[in-house]
Amino acid sequence: MSSTDDAKLRRFFRDRIVPAAERLRERGCSFLSEGPDPEAASWWVEGSGEEPVLIDFEADEAARILHARWTSEGYPELAELAAPLIELAEALRTTQEESGEVSPYVYVMY
Amino acid sequence: MTVHVLGISAFYHDAAAALVSDGEVVAAAQEERFSRKKHDPRFPRHAINYCLEEAFIESDELAAVVFYDNPALSFDRVMKSILSVAPRGEEQWVKFAPGFLSVKPFVTRYVRDMLKSDVPVLFTRHHLSHAASAFYPSPFERAAILSVDGVGEWATTSLALGENDEIRVLKEIRYPHSLGLLYSAFTYFCGFKVNSGEYKLMGLAPYGKPRYVDEIRQLIHTRPDGSFRLAMEYFGYLDSDRMTNDRFHALFGGAPREPESRITRREIDIAASIQKVTEEVVLGLARHAREITDSPNLCLAGGVALNCVANGLLHRSKIFDRLWIQPAAGDAGGALGSAWVASHRHFSVPRRVREDGRDSQQGSYLGPSYSTHEIKAFLDRHGYPHEVVSDRTQRANRIAGVLAEGKIVGFLSGRMEFGPRSLGARSILGDPRNPETQTAMNLKIKYRESFRPFAPSVLEERCRDSFDLDVESPYMLLVAPVRADRQLPMDRSAFDEGDDDLMELVRQPRSHIPAVTHVDFSARVQTVSRETHSDFHSVLEAFERQTGCGVLVNTSFNVRGEPIVCSPKDAYRCFMRTEMDLLVLEDCILEKEKQSPIEDDDSWRQEYELD
Numbered sequence: 001m002s003s004t005d006d007a008k009l010r011r012f013f014r015d016r017i018v019p020a021a022e023r024l025r026e027r028g029c030s031f032l033s034e035g036p037d038p039e040a041a042s043w044w045v046e047g048s049g050e051e052p053v054l055i056d057f058e059a060d061e062a063a064r065i066l067h068a069r070w071t072s073e074g075y076p077e078l079a080e081l082a083a084p085l086i087e088l089a090e091a092l093r094t095t096q097e098e099s100g101e102v103s104p105y106v107y108v109m110y
Numbered sequence: 111m112t113v114h115v116l117g118i119s120a121f122y123h124d125a126a127a128a129l130v131s132d133g134e135v136v137a138a139a140q141e142e143r144f145s146r147k148k149h150d151p152r153f154p155r156h157a158i159n160y161c162l163e164e165a166f167i168e169s170d171e172l173a174a175v176v177f178y179d180n181p182a183l184s185f186d187r188v189m190k191s192i193l194s195v196a197p198r199g200e201e202q203w204v205k206f207a208p209g210f211l212s213v214k215p216f217v218t219r220y221v222r223d224m225l226k227s228d229v230p231v232l233f234t235r236h237h238l239s240h241a242a243s244a245f246y247p248s249p250f251e252r253a254a255i256l257s258v259d260g261v262g263e264w265a266t267t268s269l270a271l272g273e274n275d276e277i278r279v280l281k282e283i284r285y286p287h288s289l290g291l292l293y294s295a296f297t298y299f300c301g302f303k304v305n306s307g308e309y310k311l312m313g314l315a316p317y318g319k320p321r322y323v324d325e326i327r328q329l330i331h332t333r334p335d336g337s338f339r340l341a342m343e344y345f346g347y348l349d350s351d352r353m354t355n356d357r358f359h360a361l362f363g364g365a366p367r368e369p370e371s372r373i374t375r376r377e378i379d380i381a382a383s384i385q386k387v388t389e390e391v392v393l394g395l396a397r398h399a400r401e402i403t404d405s406p407n408l409c410l411a412g413g414v415a416l417n418c419v420a421n422g423l424l425h426r427s428k429i430f431d432r433l434w435i436q437p438a439a440g441d442a443g444g445a446l447g448s449a450w451v452a453s454h455r456h457f458s459v460p461r462r463v464r465e466d467g468r469d470s471q472q473g474s475y476l477g478p479s480y481s482t483h484e485i486k487a488f489l490d491r492h493g494y495p496h497e498v499v500s501d502r503t504q505r506a507n508r509i510a511g512v513l514a515e516g517k518i519v520g521f522l523s524g525r526m527e528f529g530p531r532s533l534g535a536r537s538i539l540g541d542p543r544n545p546e547t548q549t550a551m552n553l554k555i556k557y558r559e560s561f562r563p564f565a566p567s568v569l570e571e572r573c574r575d576s577f578d579l580d581v582e583s584p585y586m587l588l589v590a591p592v593r594a595d596r597q598l599p600m601d602r603s604a605f606d607e608g609d610d611d612l613m614e615l616v617r618q619p620r621s622h623i624p625a626v627t628h629v630d631f632s633a634r635v636q637t638v639s640r641e642t643h644s645d646f647h648s649v650l651e652a653f654e655r656q657t658g659c660g661v662l663v664n665t666s667f668n669v670r671g672e673p674i675v676c677s678p679k680d681a682y683r684c685f686m687r688t689e690m691d692l693l694v695l696e697d698c699i700l701e702k703e704k705q706s707p708i709e710d711d712d713s714w715r716q717e718y719e720l721d
Contacts, residue, residue, distance in 0.1 A: 009204045013196070017203070021196035031190035032286055032348070036331040036339035043287065043337035047268060047279035053455045054232040057181050059215040065182050078189060085189070085211070092212040 005092060012088050020077040029075065062086045113457045114167055116158065117449030118221070119178040119239075119441050121213045123149045123305050126442035127157035128476075128528075129165050130449040133459040135247070137164035138476040138528040140442045143676040148721060149306060150673075153213075153220045154445075160478055169225035176452040177221075178444030179236035181214045183263035187285055195349040202351050234451045236262025236444065237412070238270075238279060240436075243447030244409035245272035246454065247470040248434040251463055254403040256395055259412035259440075260290035260305075267338075267395065267412075271403045275454045275461045280402065286348055287340045289391055290414050292330055295345060295353040296384040300377040301367030304353065306721040311381050312419055313562050314373070316630035317605075317612055318382030325361050326387045336398035338391055373561070375610050385419060392420045396429045406431035411447070415439035415587075416530065418634050422589035425581065437474040437585040438529035446528070473642035474585060475535055477526030478676065482697045485678050489695075494682065495704040500697050502648050509539075509694060510652035513662065516544050517691035518555055520667055522681045523645045527674070531586040532666035533636060534567060534646030536674050536681070538690065540625060540663035542566055547625035547663060548616060554689040558670040561612040564663045565634040566626035569650045572660035573637050576623060586636040586664075592621045597631045625663050636664060671721050683708070 036043070057065065063086040070078035117128045120141075128138035137160060142148055144156030162169060188210060192199050213220075218231040240257035255270040255277065266288035270279045293311070294304045302310045329345075332338045344361065346352035359365055367377050392414070399408060408430040415421065416439050425433050436443045453459040464470060482498070489496050499505040509519055519539045527533045538555060540547045542564075552560040565586055566576075573579055579590035591597075598619050605614045621627040640647045654660035667675045668684060675681045678695045685693040685700070686708045693700040 005208060006204060009207055010200065013200050013203050017192060018197045021193045024193060030194065032194045032342075033339075034194075034286070034342040034348075036341065040333075042333055042335050043283060043339050044269075044281040044335065045284060047265075047270065047282050048235060048238070053238060053451055054176065054234050055180065055182070056231070057215075057233050058218045058231075062181070062185075062215045066185055069182060069186065078193070081189065085185070086215060089211040089215050092208050093216055 008088060008091060012084065016081055016084060020081060023077045024075070059086070059090070062089075113173045113453060113459050114165060114171055115449045115452045115457070116161060116172050116175045117178065117445040117447070117452070118154060118158070118175060118217075119445040119448070120153050120217075121151055121209075122441050123151050124440055124442040125151050125154040125157070126438070126445040127154045127161045128446040128449050129161035130446070130453050131165060133450070133453050133461060134470070135446060135472065135476060137161040138438070138446050139478070139526065140528070140673070142673040143477065143526065146673060146680070148671060148673050153224070155224055158224065164478070169227045169229060172225070172227070172229045173457060174230045174232050174452050175221050175225070176448040177217050177231065177233045178239040178441070178448040180233050180263050181217065183235070184210075184214055187261075187264050191285070191348065199349040202349060205351050232452060232456065234448045235265075237265040237268040237282070238277065238451060239444035239447035240411040240439075241268065241270045241272070241277050241279065241409070241447065242451045243438065243443040244411035244434065244436040245277055246447070246450040246461060247436070248407070248409050249464060249467050249469050250407040250409065250432070250434065252405055253407035253409045253434075254399040254405045254430070255409045255411070256399055257410075257412040258289055258392070258395065258414035260294060261285045261288055266290060269395070269399050269402070271405070272409065283337055286342055286345070287338060289338065289388065290412070291345075291347060291353070292340060293384060293388055293414065293417075295347075295358070296380060298353040299358070299362065299366045300380055301369045301371060301373075303369070303721055308413070309416065310559065310562065312385060312417055313628075314378055314381035315385035315419070316382070316628050316632065317561065317615060318375075318378035318380070320383040320386040321379045322362065322383035323386055326383055328361065329358075330387065330391065332391060332394055336391075336394035336396075338394075373612065375608070378610075378612075388414070388417060389420045389423050392417075392424060393427060393429065396424055396427070400429050407434070408432070409434050409436075411436040411439045411443060413440045418587050419589045419632070421587055422632075425588055434469060435585065435587045437471060437527075437531060437587065440530070442529065471585075474528050474533060475525040475643070476528040479525040480522075480678055480696065485695045485698050488678050489698060489700075494700060496698045496700045498697050499699055502645065503652070505694070505697065505699070506645075506648035506652035507656075508699065509649050509692070510656050512692045513539060513541050513653055514656050516541050516547070518551065518689070520681055520685045520690045520693045521646070521649070522667065522675070522678065522695045524643065526676055529585070531636075532664060532674060533584070533586060534638060534643045534664065536667040536676070537646075538665045538667050539649070540564070540665075542623035542625040542661050542663045543657070543659055545617070545619050545624045551625075551663065551665065556665065556670055557688075561616060563628040563634075564626050564665050565636065566623065566661045567636040567638050567646070567650065567664035569647065569654065569660040570637040570639040572654065573635065576661055577633060577635050579635055582637045582639070583635045584637055584639070584642055586634055589632050589634045592623070592627050592631045592633055596621050596623075597627075600629070623659065623661050626661065
């Protein structure tokens, strides 16, 4: 990865992700249940059931789609990240295309 | 008008393409087979081209292209995950985000750029793709469906009900709580490569004792309804580039094993322990699936469904009467599943279940084949000495004779398999009766770890002569015991008393077919019928006529780190780089001693990254 991309990613992390995370924590928002809840009788959650099985998703609409999703869920801190996130994606895509390679660090969590 | 739907999986691992026409699969292939890069995650251009060629269609004849997961939901999980740990996780973000951000929003552009067409591009959910890949080709009108993997968008485990054309996902377990990631964490800890080394851990398990089960039960908690949670304080994958952390290491006696270093008792017993816990969790999930769907049938997909030891146990448990597992149970199968989702649910193509009770996977022989004419042209162009033996019986007799001498045969026949197993289309074959075969094939052919077992292919009609298996197993997805009366006593004392030398056990005969009998007397069986692969069946029949044994060693046609061969060129190259004795390319037979050495140095050994 180029040093330019490295810098962009770090800047995004420090300037956008960290402050958003702090604001979400101040509001008591938690996205991941990180451990077993000893009170819970079951750890299943409701499945997607009858939700649409197929959707459209185009890059030009990605920021709008993500913004709308996170706004409707009540996370304006996340919604604010949508547009800059897709801008970052566009910048990284250009670099990847020039190199002709997908990052070797495509890993199971991502 | 025919409804052609192209399904694609990409950008995780095992990119693939699959084409379904009026609900029937026409072609499916993994990109790695063409690019020669194992587990190639890149956009599957070659596989897509192959699928269109096989179907004789142009891209503008496609009704749709469907991607196997939902990018909006993937973004949701990635961002919420990193926001949960920030300011921790910066290095993880910098390392991994490019591989995600640079591709996931742009799938539609990739497709349209390549196909030069405004074909509709649709996206479905990852676990629905898995569920569809297992249910739609199954022989069942109605079935419970379990998909268990590392993670899709949010779901790591899903329980669905399939009825005719419909699939309803009823329940899920969500990230970060993942049986697949738990198993991968132990794969990593034992020094194997994540997303490719899991089956090595499974193969190591029978050597060990499950001494660490109690420790593992501190990492995964279960409920009577089969649901589970991980204790995330032991794992590193939320905020670092490691699967495990110091707390995990302390529980298991120290740092992870270095890759390629000597395997010790600790890894052997950990392998046995995680296998046992995985089986318990899978059985718990299955019991709950039976309870809430009340179906006697179960379909399985997702990477954990490649744990064929757990599958065999599930079959023997009789929680369900019938079991069907997608051969390409990992992410490659998502390409096939997503194409079916679109065909049946979007374009309303009716699903057709076969009346003879068989599945619609076509033996999973869904990739390219090569005619004798093409093969001869290749061989003649390069001046590779060969003979053509067109008569099937004569050819089978010749091959069987060579195998009966203890020699090793590379076998390319018919359409290439879809999925990680070789099923007789791209296989290396050997004599299972010979106690030296396992070591010889590991060291001289596969160039891989010598503890690893080989799997048998057996005439379907002869399966019960050797194995305690009461169903057909055409896709090598079930592990079953060798019949008790065919087992030979083993002496584990030297090994159990602290020797740690796995070869102590490998060297013991174990059964009448030692090369395919694992150290716990188990075998990962493929049953072969004449209907699904007549050429391979003929070779097995000929071997039985000559030796009295209707079983062969069947291992994938590749060396370690290399994708399974696809073309005659790939096959010839692998043949010449190993100590195989005979190569069969459809009707053409090549003897090693008649070939001139390839003008090649040993640099090819660095060509393939070790898996």
